[in-house]
Amino acid sequence: MNGKEENIFTLHGKDLRHMILEACNYFEQHKESINDLNVFPVPDGDTGTNMSLTLKAAADALLTFQSESIGEVAGIAARSSLMGARGNSGVIFSQLFRGIARGLTGKDEATLYEVGRAFQYGIVYAYNAVSKPIEGTILTVAREIARGSREAVQSSLNFAGLLQIALECGKKALDQTPELLPALKEAGVVDAGGLGLIVFLEGCLQSILKGATGDGFVLPRGIAGSFAGGGGPIINGPGILEPDEQFDERYPYCTEFLIRGGGLSVGKIRKDLVGQGDSLLVAGEEEIVKVHIHTDDPGNILQICLQCGSLHDIKIDNMADQFKETRWGRTPGTGEQDGASGPAGAGLEVDAASVAAGAIIEQIGIVAVSPGKGLAEMFTSLGADGIIAGGQSMNPSVEDIVKAIESLAQEMVLILPNNNNIRFAAGQAVKLVEKEVAVVDTRSVPQGIAALLAFDRDASLSLNHTRMCKRALQVKTGEVTFAVRDAHINNIEIKENDIIGLSDGDLLFRGENVDETTMGLIGAMLTGEEELLTLFYGQEISSAQVELLAGQISKAYPFLDVEFYNGGQPLYYYFISLE
């Protein structure tokens, strides 16, 4: 390929590798514009950084890995991006690679159609990563891309064309995100994760348009050859996974294959298979038909279809394997209620198992994410067995969390993410470990501390999980930090570097200095029923400042018990807990 040619017939492993490396490079250059879109102008608005680090994890792995097999390359990208995933958007992003890898499994090379379809899989996986998707986020953008490019996958003559169409749909959806999510509209921004997805696809497109010589990465020679060729025949497409594809316990086996033969009838095959399961999809033409079904008896399905022709590319997955692992920590994503809603039956199961296992019931370990040294000591003194440093300035990766879980001696583990943007990575980590793990839905440090107090070593994992989630909601959280840009939120006009006060995700106060904002925030949080105010001061606050503020508080609110602790966290002057 000489840099101008856009038509690609087949892609090999090295082509995909090249594309991801290029896209990573491109993303890196644009991440700041994504960071700028955070709804709240707080200093940890790092969606761009998180997605960039996630992509980089894939790129880093690929730098030292070369394969002709596109399936292998996709697999490496999927695994490494998931392990390196940071932040909610990063985790969703990593699912994109997982979908692509699934679409390309076992393939040495892929046709344009197959690659396009794999990307579609990726989009759908990203969408499905979240069980209760919120509209107006990266998920809306992903879904609209999948919807808008479905036809193009089947008809487009080249991959670049397909990406262009996908981008058009994505941009249109991105522009709509403020209409769907009021918080975005008020902040006057589009969704940051959604933009990240667009930037990634742009990066992919750039790499194709630019050709083989990526700037920034030293790439092996000889990539060009594989880009040669024109538009080939495209199989009249079988279906794409619908975004709402769901797991039903009655039909655990996801069964997919091709039937080859002569005079095949899609209608007849479909009729034969109706009632044998759900999510049935039969598509194709006389010589080849694609079948996809969720069933409890894959053998029977194969038997039925064997009568029509020969079977190929047979793939049977037991979805229960994956589902079981995810039940506990399933964190449905950006901003909504966490999967504390594990099925009621799960709790009973654990209890029964605990009874049977006797002493094992006491073996529950706790991993807490802590943004500061003082806070880490506090979590440890309250019974946390493992601490993951991170939170505000740097979200821990899925791998960091996996390592922390695996480093504990206990076979059952509770995770306290203590940050809204880490809950999702914690949920992914749960899927990657053998241990029985549950994520307690703590979105702030004070919530984490409250939850930890509810921990009872003698109770089962499920009971602890329920109690701790409940207790976390019983404290009010406040945070004092500075604005990284101008904004207008909750009818409050904010200038860059203003000191702002947030409570449980709402911006309540702005001020000129830390004390003013802290006092204002406390005033706004108080309802009159609270007794105890705890302030965890950050690394920028001196003990003289603490004393000064303590004086002000006891004067203004003589009825409150006030306690100060050295949290040692960066960026946040104070974490406040009110109960």
Add this chain to the structure above:
Amino acid sequence: MSEVRIVTDSTAFLPREKLEKYRIEVVPLSVNFPDEIIIDGNIKNKDFFEKMKRAAKLPFTSQPSPGDFFQVYEKIINKGDEIVSIHISSGISGTVGSAETAAKMLDVSRISVVDSLITSGGLAMLTLLAARAAMEGKTKDEITAMLETLKMKVKTLFVPATLEYLKKGGRIGGAQALIGTILQIKPILTFREGKIEVFEKVRTMRKALERTISELPERPDNVQVAILQAEAEETAALLRGLIEERLPGVMPVTYELSPVIGTHVGPGTVGLVSLQL
């Protein structure tokens, strides 16, 4: 016809008039200051906690010796009576051991020693129930069997103002886990299998009281409720208000904690005992 006499120890901290009315014998534990040994109950609580606050070092407490029990038992046995002797949990005190030793020295067939698995208000409740049963003419074995059943039903929850005293006293079982906690917390403690364990951890006294109240039975019928306090009249009054709100008609008795128990949990402690008969 022989009588059954009830013996308890000073940690039940029953008021003198009750002891006299039900002819209950008390074997005291003691509190040892460097300069003075105080027999549990021989000092006003206010004076005791004053002394404790002034003392450079926390005092330690002593269980009664087998000899102390021997003297009390012997008098009763010599009159031809039988004994049910119920005491502070063996999980936090060696008192039951002393009692058993004394019983073996006399006549185990006539002395029944019961390990209450609790102390203070709960022990007081059980002691009074035993004494009433004795007055009604129940036998030693009947009373013992009744106590073995009832003691499992007594719920004791208490909230020390600070963990300092429990920490120094060392009798904290599972509450050990709380020592070294940087954060100020209010643990609700309970007796589990005779040992002091953490029932729940909260951060304010108000929440602690509310949580404690929520453990009361749903209905006031056949429920005995006692409030425990050591130098915490105000909090105890607050607790009383909450109990009366939750279970109108129940008349909670207030027991002070004996100096021995006070030494271990510290002034400012409140507690709630309930027994559904």
